[in-house]
Amino acid sequence: MRSMWRTTRQLLTLAWHTDRRRLLVATGLLSAGYLATPLVALVLGSFVDDVLGGRATPAITGGVLLAALIMAELMCAHFAHLSYFELGELMDDALRQRLFTCVGTGTPLENQEQPEFADLLHLVQRGIGRTRSSVEAILEFGGLLLTLALSVPLLFTLDPLLGLLPLLAVVLVEANRLARNTIDTAQRAAARDDRLADHFLWLVSRPESAMELRLLGLTDEVVARHGTAWDRASRRLVRGERRAALLRCAGQLLFVTGYLGALVLVVRRVGGGTATVGDLLVALVLGIAIANRMGVVSGLLTVLREVGTTLDRLRALEDPRPAPRRPAAPAPTAAAEAIELRKVSFHYPGSSTPALRDIDLTIPVGSVVALIGENGAGKSTLSKLLCGLYQPTEGQVAYRGTEITADWLAQVSCLFQDFARFELTLAESVGLGRLPADGVPGADEPALLRALRRADGLDIPRSLPDGLASVVGRSYDEGTELSGGQWQKVALARAFLREDVSLLVLDEPAASLDPRAEHALLTTFRDATAHAGITVLVTHRLSTVSLADLIVVLSEGTVAELGSHDELIGAGGLYADLYRTQHRAYR
Structure with missing residues (x-):
């Protein structure tokens, strides 16, 4: 969790220096959209109770307000997406410039010639494109916290146990963290074979080497070796993805079980006359909204962790291990030509x-x-x-x-x-x-x-x-x-x-x-x-x-x-x- 906050701080700093106007616009629009979610649930519950109670004027007013809130929620989300997508593109370019500087002039040549450096560079090149989604992840996570801050009191008034529902989100976050670690380990294990497969593909597609391969009858052999290397890399990645999927499913299953149990409590209260149908709708809408957005944010937090791993790898490329201290050498002849x-x-x-x-x-x-x-x-x-x-x-x-x-x-x-x-x-x-x-x-x-x-x-x-x-x-x-x-x-x-x-x-x-x-x-x-x-x-x-x-x-x-x-x-x-x-x- 500490590494995630460090990544968030680094990305927000990068976003602020890259284009603060787009960052502020995206934050404002997304916050407005997330504020609308609990208001939609609250107005919907009141609207249904007014309709069932035969209160025409309040029902019409509630219907108009409900439509306006839904429209505002959709429009804010749409224009926020445009802003943080453009910002993500600019941040992606800024990180690529850092990578170019690092590889071009910032890293000792003898380090660049080592296979470990090539593996790390390969992973950074594959991961740096995820920066576009990292801005969305940060803003969506902030919006989720804002939604929870308004939704938890509403749920608590319906039933104290409903107010504890968001705590199950911790299970989702932890399950996704473990899943991300599993995938990261698989990617590191597969990097060498993945790079080898790319090399064989490069040999076949490059005219200079393709000519020699055809002359020597080696094309089929190189293609076969590409397939072997790719299969080894794919098997490692698929095993990692399967384990990660099981971890995510376990977290989601626990969340859904808790949510259904909470709804049963509200249904019993409606049957006992201590809650209205509108209250049930409020619980349904808020619960579904929290579950949906938690699922989205869980996936985006996975992206955020991937970007954090990429940033760590980029720093490792930028800051190689210092060379051992050189023993003193005899001074050269003064002013020798x-x-x-x-x-x-x-x-x-x-x-x-x-x-x-x-x-x-x-x-x-x-x-x-x-x-x-x-x-x-x-x-x-x-x-x-x-x-x-x-x-x-x-x-x-x-x-x-x-x-x-x-x-x-x-x-x-x-x-x-x-x-x-x-x-x-x-x-x-x-x-x-x-x-x-x-x-x-x-x-x-x-x-x-x-x-x-x-x-x-x-x-x-x-x-x-x-x-x-x-x-x-x-x-x-x-x-x-x-x-x-x-x-x-x-x-x-x-x-x-x-x-x-x-x-x-x-x-x-x-x-x-x-x-x-x-x-x-x-x-x-x-x-x-x-x-x-x-x-x-x-x-x-x-x-x-x-x-x-x-x-x-x-x-x-x-x-x-x-x-x-x-x-x-x-x-x-x-x-x-x-x-x-x-x-x-x-x-």
């Missing part, structure tokens, strides 16, 4: 094995640096530490003598191996690399063309029907699909658009390029240092790294070798073995 890593180690959340350990490295400004190593050696992890996307578990990363902070991201440009394909206009897809002050990407055409030239991609706008204004990708009818190499050139141009950065990181920049394009790109890297200060290449292609000033060979999370191409070849170590092996394979 370099990026310095001192005793840097990094653990992924939940892992006891370090991805990087005890890295000592100095990267001079103006240099081209290559990170190489076998899969899992730590290349991508180190590149993300250099970018400031990860924070070291131990040690320190500094630029020109100052430890890098969140502001460092503004001085970095990068291309990752799994780069994004923004299916916008070509100008926008490249222009997202540097948003201008007006927030409109792609407006600076000369800068876009310079970036495309450096990425050896000037042929792309020439091949499109509307040049830079052409939509790329086939998600839209007017779009033009690009080849894998063209998409990579667009991503490279996006990275090159920032011309005054201190660090340029390129992860497998030639992976989708042909040999001619790769050669053109290699000559660009040298020029890039004049703009970027430091260029870091992460690659498996050792032909790319021979032009680097410094080659960092990683093995099992440590720096195994360090030096220029000629120095490492002469040393005859790991790099020399890798280079000769790859060189023989390409001869």
Whole structure:
């Protein structure tokens, strides 16, 4: 119950800050409608007694008043619904903005890459849409309390036991609380399989993966696995819903039993002449109204608890567990013209094995640096530490003598191996690399063309029907699909658009390029240092790294070798073995 009140307070605060006018209008209209309910019962009872007693004038007056009250009750409910529906839409949007901010910038990247985070995010995305109904739940619950405040005295005058009828509502509330807990447990248990089923559906419906699935004859297998995962998730959810339904039925059965027993008391009083038929109607109308609205509110309170659970999960996403306190690291050289890593180690959340350990490295400004190593050696992890996307578990990363902070991201440009394909206009897809002050990407055409030239991609706008204004990708009818190499050139141009950065990181920049394009790109890297200060290449292609000033060979999370191409070849170590092996394979 305490958590429900906390959720109510949070939602009312959000509603007040979102649109207080709509909140006040909805509250006023709904309150007026709920005030009309006991008045309708009271006037109806008096009207029936006047009709049965042959009192024409009071009966006509009562009939007109009864019609007016019923009309007011219906109209208030209708217009209140419009107000709180619009308010719910605005609150839903406000919470989605919080989620976007959390996922986009507020959560450490290493946390986002964990399956636990993905499960939590999946549940929040599914639950956040219930916010629309939560406003109705709060207002309806408040209206119910108002109705009870007026109805209980009326029922008590008919029979003291009738006045105790609303206490049975506590049973309904408790039954719904237990039912909600049961469903929440089932949802958590089913989240992983539910997400897995979505992934299989995504594989079948995505053109790139669907092509490979058909070629390998795997479509039926993926569909079967989707069905298996969906069945596992569904079974857990259905079991939870069945248990919840039994709990709700038990609470409702107890309420109905108490209500029928109370009506029997009133019927006996009518038969004994101590109560009128109008009194019986008052008891019937109020009892039915309380039962109906209690049923509605019970369902809405279930929604309120679901939204409360979603808000708790959203807060868990926004406030991840703090990273362990880092041991002090040796101070970097004062005002060094370099990026310095001192005793840097990094653990992924939940892992006891370090991805990087005890890295000592100095990267001079103006240099081209290559990170190489076998899969899992730590290349991508180190590149993300250099970018400031990860924070070291131990040690320190500094630029020109100052430890890098969140502001460092503004001085970095990068291309990752799994780069994004923004299916916008070509100008926008490249222009997202540097948003201008007006927030409109792609407006600076000369800068876009310079970036495309450096990425050896000037042929792309020439091949499109509307040049830079052409939509790329086939998600839209007017779009033009690009080849894998063209998409990579667009991503490279996006990275090159920032011309005054201190660090340029390129992860497998030639992976989708042909040999001619790769050669053109290699000559660009040298020029890039004049703009970027430091260029870091992460690659498996050792032909790319021979032009680097410094080659960092990683093995099992440590720096195994360090030096220029000629120095490492002469040393005859790991790099020399890798280079000769790859060189023989390409001869």
